[in-house]
Amino acid sequence: MRPSTKSLFAALAFTALAAASGAGIAAEVKGAAPTDPALIEKIRKSNAECYACHTEAGLKNPPRADMDLAALTKFIHDPKQFDGSNHTGMECKVCHGQGYVAFPHAPEAKKSISECGECHATKALRVETQFEASVHAKNLKDAFTCQTCHDPHVYKVAAKVGDPRKIVAQDNAMCVDCHNSDLRYSAFSTALPTKKVRPDLYATHDWLPNARLHWSAVRCIECHTPVSPVKSLATSHEILAKDKSDKACVTCHSQDSALATRLYRYASTNVGADLGFANAQVLGSAYVVGATRNPLIDRAVIGLFGLTVLGLLGHGAVCVVLALIRRRRTS
Ligand code: HEC
Ligand code: HEC
Ligand code: HEC
Ligand code: HEC
Ligand code: HEC
Ligand code: HEC
Ligand code: HEC
Numbered sequence: 001m002r003p004s005t006k007s008l009f010a011a012l013a014f015t016a017l018a019a020a021s022g023a024g025i026a027a028e029v030k031g032a033a034p035t036d037p038a039l040i041e042k043i044r045k046s047n048a049e050c051y052a053c054h055t056e057a058g059l060k061n062p063p064r065a066d067m068d069l070a071a072l073t074k075f076i077h078d079p080k081q082f083d084g085s086n087h088t089g090m091e092c093k094v095c096h097g098q099g100y101v102a103f104p105h106a107p108e109a110k111k112s113i114s115e116c117g118e119c120h121a122t123k124a125l126r127v128e129t130q131f132e133a134s135v136h137a138k139n140l141k142d143a144f145t146c147q148t149c150h151d152p153h154v155y156k157v158a159a160k161v162g163d164p165r166k167i168v169a170q171d172n173a174m175c176v177d178c179h180n181s182d183l184r185y186s187a188f189s190t191a192l193p194t195k196k197v198r199p200d201l202y203a204t205h206d207w208l209p210n211a212r213l214h215w216s217a218v219r220c221i222e223c224h225t226p227v228s229p230v231k232s233l234a235t236s237h238e239i240l241a242k243d244k245s246d247k248a249c250v251t252c253h254s255q256d257s258a259l260a261t262r263l264y265r266y267a268s269t270n271v272g273a274d275l276g277f278a279n280a281q282v283l284g285s286a287y288v289v290g291a292t293r294n295p296l297i298d299r300a301v302i303g304l305f306g307l308t309v310l311g312l313l314g315h316g317a318v319c320v321v322l323a324l325i326r327r328r329r330t331s
Pocket of ligand 4: 116117123124127128131136144145146147148149150156157158159171174221235237239
């Protein structure tokens, strides 16, 4: 982590504010979200200064005439999105140092933006070890950072999102925004000695029936990171190379589906709590074919699942036979 006095100061100032307001200091984070109304109002006012320019409204109605509006278009933020993020209630200036207080912003302002580890030392340490072992960190080096995937103004941790579909949509967007965009992907891949061309996601996953459906129901990281039996390590940042990625259907389509301790662990607790269920697991794992804990449903579903897979295999076999016949005819 690059130490930066300015942002460290900002983080400490926030801690001091939070402590003064009686909000206390979260064990893992320097300074928790404030609860004191006076402090909340102070932060709202402070952020409104930035929003005066950095929103759609600001762009339409610029508070100053001497601004590069074309440049500003690239830096438009949505206050609602920020309010729904992990960092809701935080002051923009806590992460964006003194260089951004005045406009025009200081030329070196960018260097003073706080990095995740400055406030999340404990978590960042664990995540960083996994991240350093990922294909991205190993092959794409310094160009690939935490912010490449996590937009600190938007991202909300899965445990707080709860609904598996919404978690999947948020988390997969992090990957797909790049892996489905030639423009963004090539900005990173040109650093590779091979200048790798973006592989087509649908073509590389053609062995997976209905990939589109799977991608709306499970996360990319489910198959692309190692499964750990330790619950607190269930979210891994170690994105593996393709030959080490998981192709086994039974990882999810089985009674002890890995999804129970991964994606569905957020839902299990919620579903259980909402309905007062003692065994939330029963409900929590009922999302995926073959993974319910009810033997009757399971048998019926596995039967259907088997038929579907047989159907697919049959379809594959017919294709192969047809291709062979075609090849014979042409040769
Ligand atoms: C008077 C309008 C105005 C205000 C107020 C303003 N900005 Fe900006 N900001 C801009 C414009 C215009 C740009 C586009 C690039 C440029 O001209 O510097 C910009 C660019 C930026 C950038 C991206 C460029 C870079 O250096 O990385 C960041 C980050 C930023 N502003 C943060 C903030 C924060 C945080 C606040 C509040 C403390 C704030 N701005 C207040 C107008 C403003
Ligand atoms: C938790 C820290 C944090 C907070 C709080 C924060 N930012 Fe940022 N912001 C960052 C980081 C880190 C970057 C650089 C992202 C990158 O390098 O891609 C950034 C980049 C920006 C940019 C330029 C890039 C872009 O995509 O627009 C603007 C503008 C900006 N922030 C505005 C704001 C405003 C306005 C607020 C308050 C509502 C705010 N930020 C609150 C960490 C934060
Ligand atoms: C200036 C300090 C600061 C910086 C820099 C910062 N955060 Fe945070 N972060 C916070 C605070 C404060 C909270 C709210 C803690 C709370 O609600 O208890 C938070 C909350 C979070 C949470 C939710 C924690 C939870 O368990 O609910 C995540 C995840 C997170 N941040 C990720 C990041 C990432 C990724 C970055 C870098 C892109 C980052 N943060 C940068 C201060 C910071
Ligand atoms: C390749 C994309 C990617 C990169 C790079 C990345 N993350 Fe994540 N991160 C994710 C995804 C996906 C999740 C899962 C979503 C969740 O649990 O909220 C996640 C979850 C998290 C969480 C919450 C879950 C947990 O394990 O506590 C934290 C904190 C976090 N990331 C911090 C970081 C930090 C710090 C870095 C940089 C060292 C980083 N991330 C780099 C994609 C990424
Ligand atoms: C900003 C762009 C970007 C983002 C975001 C991103 N990746 Fe990548 N990813 C790349 C590039 C570029 C490579 C090529 C690296 C190489 O081949 O050495 C790569 C490589 C990979 C590989 C290895 C392919 C192989 O040939 O072994 C996998 C798997 C992968 N990414 C999955 C993911 C997942 C899952 C996420 C989200 C959690 C993600 N990526 C987010 C750009 C990105
Ligand atoms: C059901 C498990 C599974 C899911 C879900 C999944 N993948 Fe994969 N992915 C794999 C496997 C296995 C491979 C290796 C395929 C091979 O080599 O034949 C792979 C290959 C890749 C590659 C390497 C492509 C290449 O040819 O270099 C990338 C990049 C990738 N996946 C990204 C993603 C992204 C992004 C998502 C989420 C939208 C995702 N994957 C979802 C299992 C999965
Ligand atoms: C990472 C977990 C995971 C893996 C690995 C996985 N699946 Fe799935 N699969 C799911 C989930 C979750 C659904 C439920 C999607 C829904 O209906 O919302 C699903 C649905 C299906 C369906 C029903 C599709 C439909 O059209 O209704 C079939 C068939 C299927 N999977 C086959 C497979 C096969 C074959 C493999 C191995 C090549 C596989 N799956 C690997 C999680 C997984």
